[in-house]
Amino acid sequence: MRAEKFPGYQEPETFNIYQCAKCNTSFSIPRVDTTAVYNLIYSKGDKVPGYDRYWGYKNTVKTHPDPLKFLYDVEGMYWGVITALKGFVTDIQNTKILEVGCGMGYLTYSLIKAGYNVTGLDISHEAVEEANRSFGNHYICADIFEYAGQHENSYDLIIMSEVIEHVEAPVEFLKCTTQLLKSGGALIATTPNKTIYPDNIIWKTDLPPVHCWWLSEDSMKYIADKINCKVDFVDFSDYYLDKKQAVNVNLTVQSIPTHIFDKDGEVVVNMKLSFLDKMNYLFIGSKEILNGKYSFFDKLTYLIVSSKIFKKIKFYLSPNKLYRCGKRGVFICAVFKKL
Numbered sequence: 001m002r003a004e005k006f007p008g009y010q011e012p013e014t015f016n017i018y019q020c021a022k023c024n025t026s027f028s029i030p031r032v033d034t035t036a037v038y039n040l041i042y043s044k045g046d047k048v049p050g051y052d053r054y055w056g057y058k059n060t061v062k063t064h065p066d067p068l069k070f071l072y073d074v075e076g077m078y079w080g081v082i083t084a085l086k087g088f089v090t091d092i093q094n095t096k097i098l099e100v101g102c103g104m105g106y107l108t109y110s111l112i113k114a115g116y117n118v119t120g121l122d123i124s125h126e127a128v129e130e131a132n133r134s135f136g137n138h139y140i141c142a143d144i145f146e147y148a149g150q151h152e153n154s155y156d157l158i159i160m161s162e163v164i165e166h167v168e169a170p171v172e173f174l175k176c177t178t179q180l181l182k183s184g185g186a187l188i189a190t191t192p193n194k195t196i197y198p199d200n201i202i203w204k205t206d207l208p209p210v211h212c213w214w215l216s217e218d219s220m221k222y223i224a225d226k227i228n229c230k231v232d233f234v235d236f237s238d239y240y241l242d243k244k245q246a247v248n249v250n251l252t253v254q255s256i257p258t259h260i261f262d263k264d265g266e267v268v269v270n271m272k273l274s275f276l277d278k279m280n281y282l283f284i285g286s287k288e289i290l291n292g293k294y295s296f297f298d299k300l301t302y303l304i305v306s307s308k309i310f311k312k313i314k315f316y317l318s319p320n321k322l323y324r325c326g327k328r329g330v331f332i333c334a335v336f337k338k339l
Contacts (some may be wrong), residue, residue, distance in 0.1 A: 001016055001017070001018055002017045002019050002026065002202045002203075003016065003017040003202045003203070003254075004016050006028070006202070006203060006207075006208070006256075007207060007257055007258065007259050008207055008208055008209065008259065009037050009206070009208065009209065009210045009260050009261060010036075010037055010040070010260065010261040010262070010263070010265070011259045011263045011268075012263060013032070013209075013259075015028040015030070015209070016028070016029050016030075017202050017208075022222070023216070023218045023219050023221075023222040024194060024219060025194070025213060025214070025215055025216060025218075025219040025222075026194060026202070026213070026214040027214070028203075028208035028209065028211075028212055031168060031212065032209050034210070037209065037210060037261070038124075040265050042124075042126060044265075047267050048260060049260070054104065054106075055104075057071065057074070057106050058104045058105075058106045058134065061109060061110050062134065066113075066114075067106070067109065067110035067113055067114075068082065068110040068111060068113065068114040070110070071107065071110055076236065076239055076240075076243075076329055077161055077162060077190040077331045077333065078107065079236075079239045080190055080236065080239075080331055080333030081107070081159055081188055081190060081333060083239075083333070084188045084234050084335050085111075085116075085159070085188065088186050088335070089156075089157065092114070092115050092116045092117070093116075093117055094117065095116070095117060096154065096155050096156050096157070097111070097116055097117060097118040097119070097155065097157045097158070097159065098118070098119055098120075098121055098154075098157075098158050098159070098180060099111075099118060099120045099121065099159045099160075099161070100122075100144060100159070100160045101121075101122055101160055101162075101166075102120030102121060102127075102128075102139060103122060103124075103131075104127060104130060105120050105128075105130075105131025105132075105134060105135050105138070105139055107120075107159070108120035108131070108135070108138055108139065109131075109134075109138065112135075112138060118159075119138060119139070119140060120138055120140070121139070121141075121142055121147065122139065122141060123142065123143055123144070125141050128140065128141040129141075144173065144176055144177060145176050147180075148176045148177060148179040151180055152179050153179075153180070153181070153182050153183070154180055154182070155180050155181055155182065155185060156185050156186075157181075157185060157186055157187075157188070158180060158185070158187040159187075159188050160174075160177065160188065160190070161189075161190045162190055162191065162192075163189070163191075164191055164213070165192060165205065165206075165211045165212065165213045165214065165215060166210065166211060166212065167213075168212065171226050174187065174189070174223055174227050174336070175226065175227040178227055178336065178338055181338045183338065184337075184338065185337075185338050186335055186336060186337045187335070187336040187338075188333065188334070188335055189220075189334050190331050190333045190334075191213075191215050191331070191332050191334075192204075192206075192211075192214065192330065192331060192332075193215075193328065193331055194214045194219070195216040195217045195218070195332070196247065196325075196329070197249050198250065200254065201249075201254055202254045203254070203257075207257060207259070207260065215332065217233060217328075217334075220233070220332060220334040223336075224334075224336055228339050229336040229337055229338055230336070230337045230339060231335065231336050231337075232334070232335045232337070233332065233334055233335070234333035234334075234335070235327050236325065236327060236331075236333075237326050239329070240324075240325040240326055240329055246324050246325065247330055
C-alpha cells in the first residue's frame with residue numbers, strides 16, 4: 001500500500017492507493033459506484049477543473065474550419081492519436097474506425113469532417129444523445145462487452161482516448177475490445193503517463209473513483225502481453241519540441257490534493273486555484289476567451305501565456321526540477337497491434 005485515506009473526487013470519500021511492483025501500475029481501492037460522480041461531472045463539466053476544457057473543445061470544433069487540426073494542435077493526447085492514425089491509415093474512406101468511449105463526440109466528429117470512416121460508441125445514454133444532437137447521427141450507445149460479442153472482426157482500427165484509467169478492469173476491457181478488430185488491426189489508446197514521475201509520487205492523475213488506475217509504459221507492455229498484442233509507443237519529441245513544455249516531476253513530497261466536489265455536489269476547488277492555474281485550464285485556441293467573456297486583463301494574460309515566445313522563455317529558463325518533455329511526455333499513446 002502506498003497511501004491510506006487518500007482524498008476522493010467528492011467529499012467525504014477516501015481511498016487506499018496501491019502499486020504493483022512488477023508493472024509500475026497504481027490503483028485505488030475500494031471500487032465504488034461512479035454513477036453519481038459522473039452525473040455531477042456531466043451536469044457541471046464546464047466548471048470542473050480539467051473537464052471544463054472538454055466542453056470548450058466541443059464548442060470550438062463545431063465552428064472551426066479544420067476541427068481535426070485544432071485538436072492536433074491543442075493537446076498532446078490528440079496529437080498522439082492523430083499521429084498514430086496517420087501512421088496506420090492509408091485509405092481513410094475504407095478504413096473502418098470505432099472510437100470507444102467517445103463521450104461528447106467531438107473527436108469522432110472531427111475525424112468525420114476530415115474524411116475518416118468513424119463511428120463513436122459510449123455506454124452513457126446522455127453522452128450519446130448529446131453527441132447525436134450536436135454532431136449528427138454518428139454515435140451508438142452500447143456496453144463494449146455486449147457490442148464486441150455481436151461485432152467481432154468488424155473494425156480496422158479502434159481509438160480509445162483517456163478511457164482505460166476509468167474502467168474497472170483494463171486488461172479485460174482491452175481484451176474484449178480487440179475482439180472487434182480484424183486481423184492486423186490496431187487499437188490506439190491514450191492515458192496519463194505515470195512513467196515520467198519519480199517513485200515518491202503516489203498519485204498524479206484525476207482522483208478516484210474517476211480514475212481508478214494510473215498507468216505506466218510498463219503497464220501497457222504488461223497488458224499487451226495479456227491480450228496477445230504487440231505494443232508500440234508514439235514518440236512525442238516533435239510535439240514537445242514545438243510546444244516547449246516542461247512538467248514538474250522532481251517532487252520530494254506528495255502533495256495531498258483537494259476534493260473536487262463537496263458532499264452536496266458543489267465544485268470546491270475553483271477558488272483555490274491560482275490565476276495562472278485557471279488560465280491553464282482554459283482551452284487553447286478558443287475564440288470564447290477573446291470574444292468578451294473574460295476581462296481585458298484575462299485576455300491579455302491568455303495571449304501572453306499561450307504565445308510561443310513565452311513558452312520558449314519558460315522552457316529554457318526552467319529549473320532542474322522541471323522535466324523537459326521529449327520522446328516521453330505527459331500522455332502515453334500506445335498502439336496495440338493485434339497478432
